[in-house]
Amino acid sequence: MADFVQLCIAGVSIGAIYAMAAIGFVLLWQTSNTINFAQGEFVVLPAFAMVLFFVILKFPFVAAMLATVIVSTLLLGVGVKELLVTRLLKMGVLPLVIATIGLSLLIRYSLQQFWTPLALPFPAIFSREPIFLGTIVVSLEEIGNILFAAVVIALLQLFITRTKLGWAMQAVAQNRALASVLGINVARLVTITFVLNAALTAMAAILIAPVYLVKYDIGVGLGLKAFYAAIIGGFNQIRGALLGGLLVGVVETLSAAYISSHFRDAFALIILIAVLLLKPEGIWGVKEEWA
Amino acid sequence: MARARWPLLAALALCLLLPLVLDQYKLYVLSLTLVYVILAIGLNLTLGYAGQISLCHAAFMALGSYAVAILGQHRVPFEVGLVLGVALAFTWGLVLGFPALKVKHHYLAMVTLGFNIIVFLVLRNWESLTGGSFGISNVARPVWGPVSFKSDRAFYFYILGWTAVVVASAYWILHSRWGRAFRAIRENEMRAEVVGVSLRNYKLMAFAIGAAYAGTGGALFAPLLGYIDPGAYTLDRSIQFLMMVVLGGLGRFEGPFIGALVVTILPEVLRGSEGLYLIIYALAVIIMMLFMPKGLVGLWDLAWRFSRSRSSPSTSSASLR
Secondary structure, eight states: OOHHHHHHHHHHHHHHHHHHHHHHHHHHHHHHHOOOTTHHHHHHHHHHHHHHIIIIIIHHHHHHHHHHHHHIIIIIIIHIIIIIIHHGGGGGGHHHHHHHHHHHHHHHHHHHTOOOOBOOOOSSSOOOOOOEEETTTEEEHHHHHHHHHHHHHHHHHHHHHHSHHHHHHHHHHHHHHHHHHHHHHHHHHHHHHHHHHHHHHHHHHHHHHHHBBBBBTTHHHHHHHHHHHHHHHHHTTTHHHHHHHHHHHHHHHHHHHHTTTTTTTHHHHHHHHHHHOOOOTTOOOOOOEEE | GGGGGHHHHHHHHHHHHHGGTTOOHHHHHHHHHHHHHHHHHHHHIIIIIOOOOSSOOOHHHHHHHHHHHHHTTTTOOOOHHHHHHHHHHHHHHHHHHHHHOOHHHHHHHHHHHHHHHHHHHHHHHHHHHOOOOOOEEEOOOOEEEEEESHHHHOOOHHHHHHHHHHHHHHHHTSSSSHHHHHHHHHHHHHHHHHHOHHHHHHHHHHHHHHHHHHHHHHHHHHHHHHOOOOGGSSSHHHHHHHHHHHHTTTTTHHHHHHHHHHHHEEEEEEETOOHHHHHHHHHHHHHHHOOOOOHHHHHHHHHHHHHHHHHHHHHHHHHHH
């Protein structure tokens, strides 16, 4: 039983990171109909930036973190929006899907080719000392990750529900044309969403860097987990992406421990397929209108 | 489409004559190009004509490859394996097509993407059947009694024969009622349904036929290499096929030929640096999406118009709208 609780905590800790990527993914879909197939690389690029600032240039931790977020929001937020999305948004969903697939390959193999094909180690942010809670052993890293992600997600939620910009985002997500008629600058909001997403993935990158090693191809798995999370939980709801992320994290940790680590990716997939067949809008999602 | 005929005939003549002068390696590259043409035609049908995104083309291909390879170990004739593999791919295409009826682009992308990963995991872990990550070696090439296709040149012509069958059948499908229905669905599902296109049947078929072509390509791919392992059928492979079709030109008959040619020749030119090749490839796809959504065929169109406008200015004004 203690094992089970420990594994669940470990699962929630990794799932919280997936959830951050998944929430960004969902935000992009809602306000700009972008299915970002490069979401995994949106985490990897800031992770490399973090290595650059923190490990190589030896910035203090907070400064390195800020620099990483700034680089990420400029390149992956404003840059991608202005260069790719603005032009492709008018052409429907498919061209953007293909362009983001191209973007993911571009980022992945540029890092491999021009930086390193090797895995870069990254020092732990939180101590890995075990903490004993009765019979349960957890590490500070797991608790730290969960708390960090919780704060980020709570702040985001406050921004969306309590500020004018947040309300405008909700309006655009509900009905783009109507929001535009009501005087909301949709293009600017799309930019803001991209910036928010890039900030979220940068935070996820900072948490994931010590857990995995930083390598050019870890984005493939991360991107997939974010997709799974978003679809399982609900493609059009932040709470859905949160739930989905945690679920994917816990399921994959438990199945790797109890069933088979060979198929650790398969169990999340099985849930995914079950959700698609039974409740395609996701566990906690809302039915979308036929667009 | 009449203008597609001459280049097609020219390409066929080249395909017949070239192998007589090529060395063994170049012959292999040309054979591989033909296999890719078959696969790309399948994906172009699903994605380009019917507008259904598929990210599991490599998985359908794997069904063809493994059917041929596994049955070949038990001395079953190659064609039997091929037909079985194609039937298997077709059936799975139907099964995966079902969610496509209910859901929109992004979900379909996920379902197919998930299918590719599951197939990869099964191939890697079902060791008794697939040989696991070691794969299967010495995949047999077809033999018809005294006629053997074991030599590279003979097998090239064998592939060419199947390519001709695939091209002809795709041409026929696209010029029948079916092709028009596929395009109607791509342009506007609701409108297509209103004017009486049975969405369900055609969407399923667009998926299943595309999958069947992938199975055919896969069945020919295995004996061409002689050795298969799960690494050849990853999600990345599927994405490569997607880019191949996009590069060539979505929903254009000539597209798969151009796409397959570029995709096999580019890595040969940039030998030794796969990373660089993929970077160029990815950049090309992004630029293509931004500025030339019609793919390389778009360039071809421009050249064609240019040549026509010089010879007969009266018709060109009409074609330029």
